[in-house]
Amino acid sequence: MSDYKTEMQNCMETLKRGGLILYPTDTVWGIGCDATNADAVDKVYALKKRKESQALICLVSDYKMLNQFVEDVPEVAYDILKYANKPTTIIYDDPIRVAENLIADDNSLAIRVSKDKFSNELVKRFRKPIVSTSANISGEKTPQSFAQISPEILKGVDYVVNLQRSKQSGKPSAIIKLTNDGKVTVIRK
Template sequence: MKDDFKSESQEAINVLKRGGLILYPTDTVWGIGCDSTNPEAIEKVFALKKRSESKSLICLVSDFKMLNEYVEDVPEVAYDILKYAAKPTTIIYDDPIRVAENLIADDNTLAIRVTKDKFCKELVRRFRRPIVSTSANISGEKTPESFSQIAPEILKGVDYVVNLHQSKKSTKPSAIIKLSNDGKVKVVRK
């Protein structure tokens, strides 16, 4: 399995480095991914999903160290929330840095999840920067619960489909919490 992880992550990394889109299993649902620092790749994600650029995207980081490289000031409470979260949890942070401008929301925030999934962790760690992770569906349509439910339009619209976990059922989307630098905490999705 480790060799599969390595070869699949290398194929995906090659596509990401060229500004392409990948379809990959995340710690929650099947996701469309791209390089979080490449504005053209992010535009392709919005176009494929037929999603307004005013709707934010999530990105994955491999660990707390990487999180700190892409957020100006991570609130201390974030570490406790992530350490004790019972399920995958995405946090919306103020003042993201070193990512493409079109990934940052109008209110200067970015949703980031520290992934615990072995494949995603390996992929992001080896890519050495955050990877966009948005559900593999057209905006407004139901999130696919398995690989077999992903629309042909999405499958054809990406440059590479990761050949792992295609028979596994997806879990629910992550919880989303907004942590503001002024200390406010808001649960966006349970």
């Protein structure tokens, strides 16, 4: 079993060179990459066999980082996140400083403040958002454990984290769309 520090370093090196990682998050095992690197984001879409019109989620470490990558975070977002009783992803209008192919056609981006120790620290150290999309081919069932991840996904990433492999995954996050005009829409409970 590899140690935490080594795993963190291996992920950082992979992300910095535009590679893909397979890592545990606060919800399910995720495929990740540098959210500011369009070529890396393209690799995620290709591996998942997913259309670019189906946007991806990315993780940030805290509210300060959230504000660096969204033009104007509506105040209600902080209340939603403060009182959420499970991991919650919010779709924000007007993302900035991320790869263009990560931004949805309506100029929005789904972002979650990670609460998982490993993924949060990874994002914090990387100092940029990291893509976090479920470790499955688009349209297939989301793996509930590391053991359920398909060989195609395992072979398609550049680095697989060797931590928490026996842990059952949580459920995918709640997703809320929050527009700058204050409209709140629950996409997934």
